[in-house]
Amino acid sequence: MKLVIFDAAAAIMPLRKDDPAAGSLVVHSSTLLEVLTALFESVWERAVPLSLESRPASPTASAEGQEGALHSRTRDILRLMSAGMKDDAIARALRLSRRTVQTHISDLGRQLGARTRFQIALLAQEHGWLGNPKT
Template sequence: MGETGSRSAGIVGGALEGRDGVVALVIRPSSLLTALSNVFETLWKVAVPASAAGPGPVVDDRERQVLTLMASGATDDAIARRLGLSRRTVVRRMAELLRRLGATTRFQAGVQAARRGWL
């Protein structure tokens, strides 16, 4: 989204499937531009650097179980009970998974794990 003086406009561009060239849509100041800006800002806050989303080692079955339960909204205590692990083990595994995924939040970890096919 670009700004010029006190006026702002958004430009959304992309390619059309099966066609050459690029298509651009200019969005003038409006509630649509405000909504798109808000969506962009929200997604930007939870984004992970592209280098962190690169190929990496695959998870083992236990890590996949931890990630699946985490993505379903289970707490560390619930994951520990369900998998027969100590809470401390779950916290350590979760911290290692966050590091490997380049994530700072559980939400980011779930998104990155899904993108990599770990879930």
């Protein structure tokens, strides 16, 4: 579904998804606008990046491979967290449980001496864990 919302004051959506030439609906009604905004927020919260390549570890992987996957998993969680994704969205994107994601984030916080997610992202960036090491 295509939807454009302007400053919580108006929204535009096509009348038919298969025929854009059929026209669009302009919504000014505050009740309908609130519903459309809630729908958008709900869909956005569950969204995952298209470029993310996540592959579950094979059950026959060696201990060394599993340690590498754990490091890779932590890095993926950190990257998604620093992009502003919530725990539930990160869990869906990486096919993990929410609790596993929270455990990784807590461990990162302890390791970095950070108390907030924002501090974790800042300190991880300073350590070069997000792919752009500080020079």
